[in-house]
Amino acid sequence: MSEFAVEVDNLVRTFKDGEVRALDGVTMHVPRGQVFGLLGPNGSGKTTMIRILSTILSPTSGSATVNGFDVVSHPDEVRRSIGLAGQSATVDENLTGFENLRMIGLLNHLPRSFVIGRARELLESFGLADAANRPCKTYSGGMRRRLDVAAALVADPPLLFLDEPTTGLDPQSRQDLWAMIEGLVEAGTTVLLTTQYLEEADRLARQLVVLDHGHVIAEGTPQELKSRLGTTVLSLTFATVSDVARGRELVGDLSAKPVVTDGTVVELTVDAGPAAAAEALRRLDNAGVTILGLALREPSLDDVFLTLTGHKAEDAEGAAALAGARPGRKARP
Amino acid sequence: MTPTPHAERSSLKWIVSDVAVIAQRDLLALVRIPTALVFAIIQPVMFVLLFRYVFGGAIQVPGGQYVNFLIPGILVQTTIFGAIGTAIGLAEDLQRGLIERFRALPMTRLAVLGGRTVADLTRNIFVLLIITGIGYAVGFRPGGGFTAYVEASLLMLFFAYSISWGFAFVGLAAPNSETAQAMAFPIIFPLTFASDIFVPLQHMPGWLQVFARNQPVSQVATAVRGLMLGTPIGNAGWLTLAWGTGILVVLTPLATSRYRRAA
Numbered sequence: 001m002s003e004f005a006v007e008v009d010n011l012v013r014t015f016k017d018g019e020v021r022a023l024d025g026v027t028m029h030v031p032r033g034q035v036f037g038l039l040g041p042n043g044s045g046k047t048t049m050i051r052i053l054s055t056i057l058s059p060t061s062g063s064a065t066v067n068g069f070d071v072v073s074h075p076d077e078v079r080r081s082i083g084l085a086g087q088s089a090t091v092d093e094n095l096t097g098f099e100n101l102r103m104i105g106l107l108n109h110l111p112r113s114f115v116i117g118r119a120r121e122l123l124e125s126f127g128l129a130d131a132a133n134r135p136c137k138t139y140s141g142g143m144r145r146r147l148d149v150a151a152a153l154v155a156d157p158p159l160l161f162l163d164e165p166t167t168g169l170d171p172q173s174r175q176d177l178w179a180m181i182e183g184l185v186e187a188g189t190t191v192l193l194t195t196q197y198l199e200e201a202d203r204l205a206r207q208l209v210v211l212d213h214g215h216v217i218a219e220g221t222p223q224e225l226k227s228r229l230g231t232t233v234l235s236l237t238f239a240t241v242s243d244v245a246r247g248r249e250l251v252g253d254l255s256a257k258p259v260v261t262d263g264t265v266v267e268l269t270v271d272a273g274p275a276a277a278a279e280a281l282r283r284l285d286n287a288g289v290t291i292l293g294l295a296l297r298e299p300s301l302d303d304v305f306l307t308l309t310g311h312k313a314e315d316a317e318g319a320a321a322l323a324g325a326r327p328g329r330k331a332r333p
Numbered sequence: 334m335t336p337t338p339h340a341e342r343s344s345l346k347w348i349v350s351d352v353a354v355i356a357q358r359d360l361l362a363l364v365r366i367p368t369a370l371v372f373a374i375i376q377p378v379m380f381v382l383l384f385r386y387v388f389g390g391a392i393q394v395p396g397g398q399y400v401n402f403l404i405p406g407i408l409v410q411t412t413i414f415g416a417i418g419t420a421i422g423l424a425e426d427l428q429r430g431l432i433e434r435f436r437a438l439p440m441t442r443l444a445v446l447g448g449r450t451v452a453d454l455t456r457n458i459f460v461l462l463i464i465t466g467i468g469y470a471v472g473f474r475p476g477g478g479f480t481a482y483v484e485a486s487l488l489m490l491f492f493a494y495s496i497s498w499g500f501a502f503v504g505l506a507a508p509n510s511e512t513a514q515a516m517a518f519p520i521i522f523p524l525t526f527a528s529d530i531f532v533p534l535q536h537m538p539g540w541l542q543v544f545a546r547n548q549p550v551s552q553v554a555t556a557v558r559g560l561m562l563g564t565p566i567g568n569a570g571w572l573t574l575a576w577g578t579g580i581l582v583v584l585t586p587l588a589t590s591r592y593r594r595a596a
Contacts, residue, residue: 054437079439090430094362106354107440109347135365151434 002068005159005190006030006053011062013048013214022048024214025062030192032158035185037205037222038194044211046194047087050163053192054084067159080108083152086163086194090148093137097128097147100136101154108155115154122150126180142173149180160184162193166200178203198299202226210308217308226299232273234280237293238264246289251280257307264292269299269307351441355448359422360455373456377411377464384531385471392532397562401475404468405485405558406530411464412457412493413525413550417517419449419497423504424513432592446588450497457493461486477563485560488573492553495580501588524550549576 006029013023023045030036038046051057053066055075063070069077091100098119105115123132126146136144145165152160162181166174181204185191195201201208202222210218210225218225236251238244244264252259254276255268270276273296284291299307363370384392384403394402423446426432435445465473475482500517507513527537527544528551534542545551552572559566 051433056433056436076439079437082437084434084437087430090434092358092362092431093429094365095358099358099361103354103358104434104438107351107435107438107444109350109439 002065003032004029005032006036006064006066006192008049008053008064009062011049011052011064012060013045013052013057014060021214023052023059026209026211026214026216028209028216028219030190031207032190033185033188034206035181035191035193035204037201037208038192038211039196039198039201039208040194040211041196043213045214046211047163048214049211050084050086050161050192050194053078054082054161055079080155081157081159083155083157083160084163085145085148085152085161086165087167091136091144091151094135096133096135097123097139097150098132100147101151104151105154110155118154118156122153126150127176140173142169142176145169145173145177146180149177153184158188159190159192162191164194164196167196174200212308232270232276233297233299234268234270234273234276235293235295235297236266236268236280236284236291238266239290239292240264243289243291246287247284247291250283250287250289254280348441348444348447351444352447352451355444356451356455357448359449359452362422363452363456373415373460374463376414377407377460378467380407380410381464381467381471388531393536394533398472400468400472401562402533402558403531404464404473405475405561406554407468408461408464408486409489409492409550409554409557410525410530411460412489413496413521415453415457415460416493416496416500417514417521418453418456418500420500420504420507420513420517421510422449422452423501424507424510427505428509442593443589446498446501446592450494450501453497454490454494457490461490475561475563477559477561481560481563485557488560488570489553489557492549492573492577495577495584498581498584498588502584502591505588505591524548528554530554549573549580552576 008026008028011023011026012021014021026045026049038049040046048057052059052071053064055071055078058072063072065071066078067081069081071078091097092103095103101119101122102115105118106112110118120129120132123129126149128143128147128150131139131143136147139147149160149162149165152162165181166177169177178200181191181193191204193201193204205222208219208222208225209216234254236247238247241264244261244266247266248259248261251266251268255270257269260267268276268280277294277296281291281294381404384407385400389399389403392399423432426435426445432445441447477485499520503516503520504510504513507516527541528548529545530550534545534551537545549572552569553576556566556569556573558564559569
């Protein structure tokens with residue numbers, strides 16, 4: 001058997017007769033026994049990738065194998081060896097937690113007696129035992145996600161796809177889910193995780209691929225990625241647009257990366273935050289340019305994209321997700 | 334490689350098992366939302382009361398009482414309306430992402446549609462029994478005998494089941510459950526109301542009679558009514574079977590291929 005749980009080679013998927021290229025020649029290899037992160041904003045192709053790998057969608061061209069099985073020629077073998085959770089899949093609102101897990105187990109063609117025991121075991125270990133016999137529509141967002149992941153684990157698959165599992169969760173539920181994922185990997189499961197949060201990828205993933213508009217724009221360990229980024233963002237707010245232009249000229253060389261301007265705010269990605277801030281203040285003061293604000297912050301996913309691509313992470317449908325709401329279903333092509 | 338007989342048997346077993354699991358899931362949802370079930374019953378009951386006591390006096394039927402004309406018609410209408418459940422349910426599953434989860438499972442491809450339509454069929458049996466009881470309460474006295482009543486019931490359940498597959502296609506094509514429901518009504522209204530479900534055809538204008546006489550629901554209503562009341566049905570029974578079979582032959586593959594492409 002191959003050393004990789006997932007092998008994707010030059011994968012292309014187009015929608016609307018080729019007008020939209022959701023995946024545009026992606027190659028990646030997911031090693032066994034670790035969390036592999038697929039990082040990117042909404043619309044970058046993450047979910048399309050997960051849907052192809054879980055046989056929901058067929059590729060336009062290129063190849064993908066999952067646990068050694070081709071997704072096009074051997075979809076049944078692929079389906080038997082994976083679990084899927086997150087925004088691509090969901091639980092039945094009208095059924096109880098137990099009934100949901102039993103249904104998924106039976107549809108995996110597992111013996112009924114095994115399924116019942118397995119469902120109870122999972123509900124217990126995911127902290128849902130007390131809610132096992134309540135319809136899922138009474139569950140909180142965090143409980144629902146945990147049940148969703150539990151459902152993907154009923155058949156004890158060697159490979160788990162988690163499609164933005166923590167989008168819209170509160171910080172505590174997110175921490176709980178992270179701990180759960182770490183436990184799974186310790187027990188030998190391979191996890192392919194998509195996320196739009198750098199923090200999440202940093203915490204969980206040993207290796208990362210960054211997608212943008214269907215292209216791989218970066219790959220490596222989170223550490224490698226961050227060192228490419230610079231560690232801090234220095235944000236300067238000016239009073240007027242003409243000050244912005246002068247300010248950029250004065251401090252632009254403090255960052256090796258492109259300087260970003262948004263209205264009267266200028267942002268630089270720097271390695272040594274405080275020193276760069278002090279130097280910027282000195283130069284601006286000497287030139288007599290006043291600033292309204294100065295801030296140092298951790299780089300965000302937006303900064304990753306700005307640095308890697310030079311354009312902002314376009315966010316066609318992300319407003320709701322960023323606001324903490326459950327993300328809407330993707331429009332069906 | 335030719336599959337062994339054992340493999341074939343076990344795959345048939347899984348088809349039946351998968352359909353049963355999905356049907357059970359859909360029926361559980363029905364029980365979990367009792368208001369939906371209550372309203373599914375209330376609507377035909379209102380129709381019974383409305384036509385029996387409000388319009389009934391003004392409607393002349395050839396030979397016999399209007400209530401005996403009405404109840405078989407209401408039964409046909411209610412079972413066909415029940416098929417809309419397939420459209421709404423599938424659209425909802427699609428919208429919520431459940432279909433995606435099913436598609437990533439090693440289950441029988443056909444089971445989501447098969448299970449959903451079987452769930453509708455089961456619900457229709459239940460509704461049929463209730464409306465029959467209510468019919469009796471308002472004076473319905475079919476003279477065709479028990480066997481003919483069962484035959485009539487099977488005939489309309491079969492026809493409604495074939496319609497479920499049509500609505501499976503509608504449900505998979507609709508962007509959400511509200512639209513699925515809205516798409517279903519323009520199909521179902523002319524079929525059920527421009528028929529002899531509530532009134533004899535001879536009172537309709539000539540052009541409408543041509544449509545009403547030849548569309549399948551009138552054949553179903555004629556066959557069911559004739560069997561229940563013990564009056565001759567001509568070839569309406571065979572025509573009903575032919576329509577039902579024809580609809581299944583055309584729409585099962587259409588709905589299935591739509592399911593493969595959906596999500």
